[in-house]
Structures are given as C-alpha cells and as structure tokens.
Amino acid sequence: MLRRLSIIALTAALAASTVTPATAQGGKPVDHDKPLGAAYGALGANFNQNLDALDYRELRESHTGWVRGFFPMPATDEGDPAAHFAIRTITETAERGFDTILSLKFPYGGAHFPEPGSAAMAAELARLDKVLPAVLGKVDVLTIGNEPFIESLPAERDERLNAFYETVARHVIDYRREHCGTGCRTTLYMGALNRLDLADRRTPAAERWMAFVRETPEIEGVDIHPHIPAPQNAQAFLDYILPRMRDDQTFLVTEFSLVWYWQRHLEDPVSDEFAGRYGFAPGTPVWQVIKAAIDEPFSRRQWDDFLASCPWFTSQAGFLRDQMRLYRGTGRLAVATYGFKQDDLMVKDFGPDKAPWLLNSVFAPYTVKSRGDGLSGRGYWLDDFRALQKR
Template sequence: MPATDQGDPAEHFAIRTITETAARGYRTILSLKFPYDRASFPEPGSPELAAELARLDRVLPAVLGKVDIVTIGNEPFIESLPAERDARLNAFYETVARHVIDYRREHCGADCRTTLYMGALNRLDLPDRHTPAAERWMTFVRETPEIEGVDIHPHIPTPEDTQPFLDYILPRMRADQTFLVTEFSLVWYWKQHLEDTVSPDFAQRYGFAPGTKAWQVIKAAIDEPFGQRKWNDFLTSSPWFTSQAGFLQDQLRLYRSTGRLAVATYGFKQDDLMVTDFGPTKTPWLLNSVYAPYTVKPRGTGMSAPGFWLDAFKALQRG
C-alpha cells in the first residue's frame, strides 16, 4: 500500500501486471499489504488512518471487478510491531475490511466478480500463536457475511505441521466459507539442513572439498550458476531434500481433502532478495522455487531454468 503514494496505483508495476494478467483470462489474487512493523497502527479517527483509507480509495478502482480475489492484509501478525499484535491489530484490519466492503458495494455492485478474504495467518503450528487477537481475527471472518474466508501461509518445519493450521481455521469459519493458501513451503525444514555435509559422491564428481556444507554449495551456485544437471544432482544427492520430494502433492492432497480449499498458490521463481548475502543463517526461500534463475544457468534468452518442483507443479495444474 505505501508504494501507491508514488503515483497512480493503476500504473504501479504490481497492480498493472496483475490487471493485465486478468485481462488475458487468467484467474488472479491481489493481497493488500500494510507494513506496520516499524510504526504503530494508526488510531481510529486519526489523520494517519484517514490517509490509509484514502490510499484504498485510489487502489480499489484499479482492481475491483478485474481481479478475482482481494485479500485484505498479507501477514498481519508479522507486518506489525510485536507489542501491537493485540486488539489494536484487529481494530485496524477490521476498519480496513469494512471500508473495502463498503467501497465494493457502492462501486462494484452486488454481482462484483471480486471476492474478499482476510489474510494471512502464519505459524499456527505454534500454540503461542493462538492468541486472543488471532481468535478475534477468526471471529470477524466468521461474522462478516461479505468475507469469503481466510488466507493461511503454512511455512513449516515438517509436513505434519500443516494440520494444526486447518484444525485452527476450519472450526472457526462458517460452513459456506473457504480458505486460501497463497504461500506454503518447507522453508524452516530446509534451513535446519544448511549445515549438513554434502554427499561425498557429489563432492567428488563436482570438485568440492570433503566436508563441504549444503549452504556452501548453494552459495557457489549463486556466485556462478550451475548447469541444470549439476543443480539437480546436488538436490537429489541430499537425503534431507529427497525425503520431501512429494511435498507439493501431499500438501495439495491435504488441502483439497477438506472440501474447503478455494485456491492454493506456490512460489514461482527465485528473486534477488533470496540470494543476497547468502550464508548458513540465511532463510533459504530459494529452495522452494519452481524456477531457478539465480542458481541455474538459463536455457536460452529469456528462458529461466526449472528448479526441482516444476514437474509436480505442472501435474497439480492437471488436477
């Protein structure tokens, strides 16, 4: 949202890209991100809150009736000051949600194609995240007829840790509501294995010293991208990675088994933030990506190399 102060929101690269994509017939979701992790939430009736709602009034005309889903919020319990993850968080997001609901009713009509979700909840596998503010969040979702459901981001340390997310949200929603999974991954599991020693066979085949750590191989691929086979050999020679090779299929099977999944999406490509200052303590988001433009040489002009997950990703599109 703050970026929309730079000019016409319809021309902001993120909004322009998603509306152009929608115009080509693709289904689209836009999350409205309110970063308050370095400043307090604006108080009700304050000029700061009025400015935030004025931003919405500039953004919403560009997306309502064009994108299929608008998610109100991105990761509110991360994009906030720790001390304010309480009723103040709820009051802000509820105010924003009501404003979006009213604007949609007045300007997009009863048959508006854009549906509304609240998003997104993180780390519900941890009991200490089941706070009064999280409970109120779900109560608002349940008791607001115009809200279709809630978004979750299950970035987890084991595949089994997704179930607590579902156990938390499903009983707290109306029977007619559904959920989104706009992000999910095993990133916290990958991080636990960055200090693992690579396979001796891989090290010998590709000239790495005995005892080389996984993070050092990833850093080498960032510094000088590998060929496709070399990158695949690194991943498939790592038992910690191959043991989770069915992660995408297993997770989608779990989400779909509820009968309540609206949409799940997955991280599509590596980006520059994922590879900056890579080391043993870096969160390895890059291992999630369907495409690997930063660790694998391109296949040709404008052709990023696929990562490990492409085959599973394509298969899941086919149902």
C-alpha cells in the same frame, strides 16, 4: 461472479485429485455461474513482491491458470497505483485470461497502527480509495492483508491489530458495494495467518480475527501461510481455521513451504560423491554449494544432482503433492499458490543463517543456467506443480 474460473473441484471426494486450468493455454476467459467461495482446489503461481518477474511462457509451461502477488500500500504515495508494476501486471494478467489474487500489504513493523477515527487512519483509507478503483472488478480475489501478525510491532499484535484491519475491511466492503455492485467479480478474503502450529500464535487477537471473518457476510474466508518445519505441522492450521469459519466459507493458501526445515540442514556436509564429481572439497556444507550456484549458476543436471544427493531434501520429495492432497481433502480449499520463481532477495548475502526460500521455487533463475531466450532454469518442483494442474 467469477468470469475466469480456471479450476473446479466439485466435491470433497474429488478435492484430492488433480485438475487442469481452462485458461492457461489459450488465455480465453471462461464464463461460470459460481462464485469463488465454492471449494475449487486450484494450485497457482505465487510471485509475492516480484510480479515484474512474471513470464507468460513460464506460466504456460507450468500449465497454471492462477497468479498471486501483493501490493505494498505505501507505494500508493509514489504515484497512480494503477501504474505500479504490481497492479499493472496483475490486471494485465487478468486481461489475458488468467485468474488472479492480489494481497494488500500493510507494513506496520516499524510504526504504530493508526487508531480508527484518527487522521492517520483517514490517510490509510485515502490510500485505499486510490487503489481499489484499479483492482475491483479486475482481479478475482482481493486479500485484505498479507501477514498482519508479522508485519506489525510485536507489542501491537493485540486488539489494536484487529481494530486496524477490521476498519480497513469494512472500508473495502463498503467501497466494493458502492462502486462495483452486487455482481462484482472480486471476492474478499482476510489474510494471512502464520505459524498456527505454534501455541503462542493462537492468541486472543487470532481468535478475534477469525470471529470477524466468520461474522462478516462479505468475507469469503481466510488466507493462511503454512511455512513450516515439518509437513505434518500444516494440519494445525486447518484444525484452527476450519471450525472457526462458516460452513459456506473457504480458505486460501497463498504461501506454503518447508523453508524452516530446509534451513536446519544448511550446515550439513554435501555428499562425498557429489563433492568429488563437481570439484568441491569433502565436507563442504550445503550452504556453500548453494552460494556457489548463486555466484555461477549450475547446469540443470548439476543442480538436480546436488538436490538428489541430499537425503534431507529427497525425503521430502512428495511435499507439494502431499500438501495439496491435505488442503484439497478438506473440501474447503479455494486456491493455493506456491512460490514460482527465485528472486534477488532470496540470494542476497546468502549464508548459513539465511532462510533458503530459493529451494522452494518452481523456476530457479538464480541457481540454474538460463535455457536461453530469457527462459529461467527449471527448479525441482516443476513436474509436480504441472501434474497437480491435471484432473
């Protein structure tokens, strides 16, 4: 049972409304008598690999009660997983009264999947046996996988991928039953599926993935990552997963964005009005303005003026609100988490071909000047993110 449930959306009719977390302000655990498998419709903060950048003041400022990140399984070989910053931070965050999601990342993009029964698989399961005691009964959601159809060799995105993740999932299920009991607070999801808006991603392996989710009682549902080139593309994800799940299952959206739409506009010229006001040459491309903000962070006013001067950006100003309305409107959303904070990988070697993940962020420490006392500059999405927490 979930002891720290932040947000409740009881029906599909209420799913499109906004909600307030019960724990984000005071950090006090709240007892509830429903498992996470019900459709709560929460919106939380996603940190990916950057849980060490978490600042509780910024979580409180955003009014969120949910935090998500991932743990790379090879890090288990470097020492006690409980001491790794990702697991240490996520469990401390849970202890402070926030609800938490941890995805287990299996990066096989440069190596073959181990076969079930092999020594390599035994080694992978031994890693799990080190990680699971540190997180089971502490985090609210454990997602088995991060982005399996990306973090794998293209040639092995077939039954070999399925066999690996199914073996891992059964091991996690057995371990949870034996060591955490039937009342374990940690629920299990399989994740995450990408680019289901593209027909060539709806493969036999994706079908088998969904069949395993549906046919495994201990799995609460599936995670999706709709990073998309247009807002309407998100519907294809829902059209694919919902008919393939049990009626009692829900879904996570632990990452979502318009990053591929933003990228198409990096070489657009910035407006003459903005260029003239802030000393850029006429026709300066958008990516060079972003690079200038990375090199010397803008004031919040200048950053806001830059985004407001870009019609391709302002035309999508309702993206966060509209996407949450779509997901909540299904009556099946458990939790969605949105990119919370710019990180160093987003700004490294920034240029016209770089995916502009930094435009998604709720807080913008790399392109907006600090507000002092270590507080990050505010990004464009904070007001909508905060409003979406309210009932």
